[in-house]
Amino acid sequence: MNHTHTRDREAAQRWARALLARSDWVVLDTETTGLDGRDEVIQIAIVADDRSVLMDTLVRPQSRIPARATAIHGITDDMVAHAPTFPEIFPQLAAILEGKLAICYNAAFDSRLLQQTAARNKIGWPSVQWDCAMEQYARYFGQWSERNRSYQWQKLPRSKEYEHEKHQAIHDCLATLDLIRSMAGTTGVQKRLL
Numbered sequence: 001m002n003h004t005h006t007r008d009r010e011a012a013q014r015w016a017r018a019l020l021a022r023s024d025w026v027v028l029d030t031e032t033t034g035l036d037g038r039d040e041v042i043q044i045a046i047v048a049d050d051r052s053v054l055m056d057t058l059v060r061p062q063s064r065i066p067a068r069a070t071a072i073h074g075i076t077d078d079m080v081a082h083a084p085t086f087p088e089i090f091p092q093l094a095a096i097l098e099g100k101l102a103i104c105y106n107a108a109f110d111s112r113l114l115q116q117t118a119a120r121n122k123i124g125w126p127s128v129q130w131d132c133a134m135e136q137y138a139r140y141f142g143q144w145s146e147r148n149r150s151y152q153w154q155k156l157p158r159s160k161e162y163e164h165e166k167h168q169a170i171h172d173c174l175a176t177l178d179l180i181r182s183m184a185g186t187t188g189v190q191k192r193l194l
Contacts, residue, residue, distance in 0.1 A: 005142065008151070012140035016184035019131075025101040026054060027133075027180075029172040030110050031073040033065050041086065041117040042075055045169035046096055047177060054096050056170045058083035062120065073167040086121045097128050105156045105176045107132035133176050140183050157182075 019025060031043035040061040046054040058075065060083040070076055104110040107130040118125040138151035145152040158175045 005144075008139045009142055012136045013183055013185065015136050016140075016180045019103070019180060020049065020184050020186070022101075023049065024099065025049060025103055025131075026096065027173045027176045028097075028102045028104050028110060029169040029176065030113055031075055031167060031169050032069065032113050033061055033063060034069050035109075037116060038063075039113065039116070040120060041113050042080055042083075043073070043169045044089070044093065044114075045173045046093075047170070047173040049177070051174065051177060053170065055089075055092065057089055059089060059117075060085050086117050087123060090118070090121075090123055094126050097126065101129045101131055103131050103133050103176065103180070105132075105134045105137075105172060105179075106153075107134070133180060137179060137183065 026046050026048055028044070028046045030041045030045075032041055033039040040059075040063065042059050042061050042065060043057070044059060045056045048054055058080050060080045065075060065077050065080070102111075111128070111130045115125045134153055134156070137156075138153050141151070141154045143152045143154065144150075156172060156175050157179055158171070159178060
């Protein structure tokens with residue numbers, strides 16, 4: 001059942017509109033070797049609010065990519081064999097994120113994986129401000145979970161342009177940006193996604 005808490009949906013819409021009124025934010029997404037404390041980032045994409053691509057790179061991890069991760073995103077060990085390492089891309093990554101609000105679809109996951117990849121490479125992670133589009137979209141979508149006593153997280157809506165693509169960071173960044181615009185009520189995007 002979708003919510004009757006109109007004020008929560010309106011708050012999520014205000015969040016999206018306020019975000020679009022700013023210019024100090026980016027959308028970031030990662031693909032990883034897995035979900036736990038030893039896993040690493042193997043792809044990073046960052047887009048600006050105007051859809052310009054600020055970063056879109058594979059990252060060569062220190063460990064092999066498990067088959068279960070490849071099944072999700074399609075990234076293989078061969079694909080990252082000649083990719084830059086995390087220490088090699090870190091200066092550009094840090095420069096892009098400096099002074100920016102990083103918006104992710106599951107910010108807790110992406111921020112944790114970036115921090116643990118930096119730590120694994122003995123790199124100090126800079127102070128970055130994060131915000132989560134997934135949590136805001138859960139409020140906007142309004143499917144209440146009695147068990148969790150909160151709004152249920154929703155899968156990232158994708159436009160037809162990306163629905164048949166494997167999980168790639170750049171596509172997820174663009175889908176997140178489209179979702180933010182749709183939540184804000186920006187014309188054109190809303191009909192494709194919601």
